[in-house]
Amino acid sequence: MRPVLEIAGLVVRADDGKGSWIDTIRNVDLTVSAGEVVALIGESGAGKSTVALAALGYARPGTRLVEGRILFDGQDVRALDERGLRRLRGRDASYVAQSAQDALNPAIPIGAQIAEPLLIHGIASGTEAEARIASLIGLLDLPVGIVTRFPHQASGGQQQRIMLAMAMACAPRLLVLDEPTTALDVTTQIEVLKAIRTAIRGQGSAAIYVSHDLAVVAQIADRIVVMRHGAIVEQGPTAEIVERPKQPYTVTLIDAVRPRDRRLAREAPRGPAPLLALRGVNASYEQQGWFGPARGGNKVLRDIDLTVGKGEVLAVVGESGSGKSTLARVVAGLHPRLSGDIALAGTTLADRVRRRPLEQRRRIQIIFQSPDLSLNPEERVGEIIGRPRQLYFNEARTNRDAHTDRLLDMVGLPPSYERRFPAELSGGERQRVAIARAFAAEPDLILCDEILSSLDVVIAAQILELMRELKRKSSVAYLFISHDLVTVAQIADRIAVLYAGTVLELGATSAVFTPPHHPYTALLMAAVPQLRRGWLDDAFKLRGPTAQRRAAPTGCPFQPRCPLAIPGLCERELPPLREQTSGHAIRCHRSDAELRQAQTSPVQTSPN
Amino acid sequence: MSAGEATAQAIPRPRRLPPPLACIGLAIVAIGLIMALLGPFLARHGAGELISERPFPAASWALPFGGDHLGRDVLSRLLHAAPVTIGLALGATTVGFVIGLTVGFFTAEVRGRTDTMITWILDILVSFPPKLIALIAIAGLGSSLPILIATLGFVHAPRVARVARAVAMNISAMDFVEAARARGESVLAVMVREIWPSARRPMAVEFGLRVTFSILVLSSLSFLGLGVQPPMTDWGSMVRENMSGIFLGTPAALIPALAIGILTVGINLVIDWIGGSSGRRLTEELSR
Numbered sequence: 001m002r003p004v005l006e007i008a009g010l011v012v013r014a015d016d017g018k019g020s021w022i023d024t025i026r027n028v029d030l031t032v033s034a035g036e037v038v039a040l041i042g043e044s045g046a047g048k049s050t051v052a053l054a055a056l057g058y059a060r061p062g063t064r065l066v067e068g069r070i071l072f073d074g075q076d077v078r079a080l081d082e083r084g085l086r087r088l089r090g091r092d093a094s095y096v097a098q099s100a101q102d103a104l105n106p107a108i109p110i111g112a113q114i115a116e117p118l119l120i121h122g123i124a125s126g127t128e129a130e131a132r133i134a135s136l137i138g139l140l141d142l143p144v145g146i147v148t149r150f151p152h153q154a155s156g157g158q159q160q161r162i163m164l165a166m167a168m169a170c171a172p173r174l175l176v177l178d179e180p181t182t183a184l185d186v187t188t189q190i191e192v193l194k195a196i197r198t199a200i201r202g203q204g205s206a207a208i209y210v211s212h213d214l215a216v217v218a219q220i221a222d223r224i225v226v227m228r229h230g231a232i233v234e235q236g237p238t239a240e241i242v243e244r245p246k247q248p249y250t251v252t253l254i255d256a257v258r259p260r261d262r263r264l265a266r267e268a269p270r271g272p273a274p275l276l277a278l279r280g281v282n283a284s285y286e287q288q289g290w291f292g293p294a295r296g297g298n299k300v301l302r303d304i305d306l307t308v309g310k311g312e313v314l315a316v317v318g319e320s321g322s323g324k325s326t327l328a329r330v331v332a333g334l335h336p337r338l339s340g341d342i343a344l345a346g347t348t349l350a351d352r353v354r355r356r357p358l359e360q361r362r363r364i365q366i367i368f369q370s371p372d373l374s375l376n377p378e379e380r381v382g383e384i385i386g387r388p389r390q391l392y393f394n395e396a397r398t399n400r401d402a403h404t405d406r407l408l409d410m411v412g413l414p415p416s417y418e419r420r421f422p423a424e425l426s427g428g429e430r431q432r433v434a435i436a437r438a439f440a441a442e443p444d445l446i447l448c449d450e451i452l453s454s455l456d457v458v459i460a461a462q463i464l465e466l467m468r469e470l471k472r473k474s475s476v477a478y479l480f481i482s483h484d485l486v487t488v489a490q491i492a493d494r495i496a497v498l499y500a501g502t503v504l505e506l507g508a509t510s511a512v513f514t515p516p517h518h519p520y521t522a523l524l525m526a527a528v529p530q531l532r533r534g535w536l537d538d539a540f541k542l543r544g545p546t547a548q549r550r551a552a553p554t555g556c557p558f559q560p561r562c563p564l565a566i567p568g569l570c571e572r573e574l575p576p577l578r579e580q581t582s583g584h585a586i587r588c589h590r591s592d593a594e595l596r597q598a599q600t601s602p603v604q605t606s607p608n
Numbered sequence: 609m610s611a612g613e614a615t616a617q618a619i620p621r622p623r624r625l626p627p628p629l630a631c632i633g634l635a636i637v638a639i640g641l642i643m644a645l646l647g648p649f650l651a652r653h654g655a656g657e658l659i660s661e662r663p664f665p666a667a668s669w670a671l672p673f674g675g676d677h678l679g680r681d682v683l684s685r686l687l688h689a690a691p692v693t694i695g696l697a698l699g700a701t702t703v704g705f706v707i708g709l710t711v712g713f714f715t716a717e718v719r720g721r722t723d724t725m726i727t728w729i730l731d732i733l734v735s736f737p738p739k740l741i742a743l744i745a746i747a748g749l750g751s752s753l754p755i756l757i758a759t760l761g762f763v764h765a766p767r768v769a770r771v772a773r774a775v776a777m778n779i780s781a782m783d784f785v786e787a788a789r790a791r792g793e794s795v796l797a798v799m800v801r802e803i804w805p806s807a808r809r810p811m812a813v814e815f816g817l818r819v820t821f822s823i824l825v826l827s828s829l830s831f832l833g834l835g836v837q838p839p840m841t842d843w844g845s846m847v848r849e850n851m852s853g854i855f856l857g858t859p860a861a862l863i864p865a866l867a868i869g870i871l872t873v874g875i876n877l878v879i880d881w882i883g884g885s886s887g888r889r890l891t892e893e894l895s896r
Contacts, residue, residue, distance in 0.1 A: 332790045333790070334786060334789060334790055353789060353790060353792055354789075354792065354794075356792065358792060361790075361791065361792035365790075365791075366787065366790045368783045368786070368787060369783075370783060373782050373783040373784060374783035374784050374786075374787050375784055376784045376788075376801075376802055376805065376806075377784075377805075377806065378805030378806055379801075379805070387791070387801075388791060391791060391792070391793070434787075437787075441791075
């Protein structure tokens with residue numbers, strides 16, 4: 001059978017911004033047969049997206065397709081003119097971008113956007129188009145009423161599936177999916193992955209799936225192509241790559257998904273007074289009124305009681321919208337609390353960071369999720385790292401430079417980086433700079449707000465290792481915020497599971513990972529991608545009876561999604577945080593025996 | 609996926625000059641600045657020196673642009689007037705900018721009620737037509753250079769503040785500004801160290817627009833006889849003085865009007881270039 005896509009000897013050249021051209025793709029060959037799903041995998045900068053886009057005859061601004069043959073259905077794509085390309089794109093080959101939020105037009109109803117490619121290519125109109133849209137919506141498991149709504153009224157997972165519906169509207173021969181689930185949290189990822197797989201199989205389209213996550217790809221692809229530095233490292237059928245990788249680089253990728261030493265934590269040393277103590281903390285995003293204090297509706301945090309000991313790592317885990325980032329912002333004094341008390345080493349902290357004394361500010365530092373945004377683009381690395389020394393220690397210039405070198409060395413960067421701007425660093429290097437900046441203050445507590453989630457798996461594993469190493473060398477404590485339970489298990493002493501601003505489970509890492517779990521914790525564990533085939537189906541079944549994600553207003557907030565909810569009780573009463581063994585507590589009406597029974601069978605608690 | 613890690617051999621490419629239109633703009637602005645700084649020293653005749661007995665003498669080698677309604681050298685007067693026109697415009701814009709930028713950045717950083725209140729006041733100030741404010745101020749206080757600068761600065765300030773606030777709002781929502789706040793930086797330090805460096809480019813564009821606006825308003829005030837008063841002169845008043853010459857076919861009124869027009873266009877060409885060239889640091893761009 002003739003392949004749908006045949007790329008041979010592709011070379012892509014890019015403007016490096018300094019006045020010269022460099023080859024970003026070197027001599028890449030890629031063939032996709034009809035109905036086949038091929039995954040392109042590698043870390044950021046490997047050139048995966050560039051190759052995928054070349055299949056559509058597209059080169060991003062600042063890049064050029066200089067050499068090679070791109071045959072789509074036997075037709076030379078590089079020889080096509082604007083009109084020919086327009087006819088190809090969206091009809092015969094279509095593209096799904098990483099961030100649906102940026103790709104959808106906020107001012108056009110969803111149904112009209114899905115219909116657009118049908119109308120543009122003159123494939124269907126009127127009732128015929130409506131029927132096509134209705135069948136797509138059914139295929140992708142979207143609510144029927146969504147066609148009249150606008151993109152901002154759809155959830156992140158729905159938006160991604162809407163993008164998919166647009167791409168599939170004309171029943172293309174080839175779908176190019178560019179990291180379609182990377183921006184989603186683990187539980188949403190399952191829904192979207194499932195929809196993608198069903199849709200691709202249902203339509204019989206071929207697909208190129210670009211991702212950095214081998215576990216995700218293992219669920220969907222027939223064949224895997226591993227890329228690095230703009231060239232192909234290894235390729236083969238999925239099972240072969242996952243089970244018998246030949247190249248060391250592929251092994252690195254697999255190890256990043258399958259952490260080898262999962263440290264199960266020691267019981268944290270608990271002094272008489274914890275370093276950080278939160279008591280009954282409430283917070284909301286309601287605007288403060290002109291008269292009187294803010295009303296307390298729509299709470300993002302509800303009666304949070306947590307402590308972090310000196311030198312301890314407390315992980316806060318939850319999906320997006322669980323309030324975990326707000327928790328970090330409240331502790332940092334960036335967001336006001338409605339009520340409750342936060343104490344650092346026994347001293348109550350002021351609500352707002354500007355009202356806190358300098359010494360208290362120094363002792364709490366924060367590292368943000370995206371290093372692309374958290375470093376001032378107009379400052380050199382030296383200035384960025386030197387600033388805390390100047391601010392907190394009033395340190396002279398020469399001293400500061402010596403410290404900067406030491407801090408750069410500590411995070412594994414050469415001293416020459418001092419003169420660079422953030423734009424001249426890779427994502428992982430930027431996060432290292434952000435870490436160095438936090439450590440420059442010699443803090444007692446570092447708030448790590450999803451610091452790994454914007455990095456690809458290999459880099460994230462390196463950064464996590466760095467954080468562990470720095471932790472060993474100093475007595476710093478981390479409040480480690482993440483949506484990924486398995487990552488967190490490698491660094492946390494204790495874990496708090498947060499849902500809709502309520503702590504549902506709290507305990508030492510080993511205790512949290514041993515049944516009984518709170519049903520929500522069990523769901524999160526199952527949602528972490530695993531290399532094993534069939535994981536996706538198991539996880540999808542476990543996802544709960546409905547995709548209802550809104551927290552219940554009364555009773556247990558997790559009750560609408562809970563597979564073990566007790567009708568009549570859970571929707572009325574918030575269960576107490578029931579202490580189990582020392583330090584491990586679960587907020588559930590079900591008894592331990594009931595929970596254990598439900599969870600012993602299919603749930604895998606770790607990816608090993 | 610950035611190309612940062614690719615290691616292929618680099619193919620050198622010649623350094624880029626600014627695009628042709630920007631070069632023209634830069635040349636015009638440079639000539640304008642030279643006229644403003646050195647104009648009076650380059651002029652062959654004094655501003656008030658009578659060269660000819662009769663009005664509007666024709667152009668010749670001695671009088672390249674001819675003479676004006678009192679028989680004075682138009683080119684010399686143009687050079688004498690340049691520092692007044694350009695200096696006033698730059699002065700008034702700078703005054704408006706310093707005030708507007710400070711207020712705009714401050715409200716964007718403190719937010720909340722202070723922001724709401726200040727924004728209301730700015731909106732009210734912006735709703736007065738600029739020429740009306742100028743007319744009222746000059747009618748009440750008389751026309752002098754400080755009053756002209758202050759009035760025009762007052763017209764600029766709330767408009768600049770609104771732009772500055774909008775620009776700063778976008779920047780201050782970024783994580784690196786949040787990181788600075790979490791570090792406990794003061795409002796002033798956040799404004800100067802974090803927001804300003806990223807706001808330079810859009811604000812430079814705004815500055816250029818405001819300068820052209822100043823030149824046009826000052827010229828029209830002078831044309832109405834409310835601006836610069838004799839014996840001092842600027843390009844706007846030169847147009848007014850020589851209005852009657854237009855019917856005699858002399859260039860005396862046309863030349864200063866053209867000077868105003870060319871300078872305005874030149875500044876705008878530079879603005880378009882600064883505003884349009886993205887992705888590179890403004891300072892690097894300007895230092896090349």
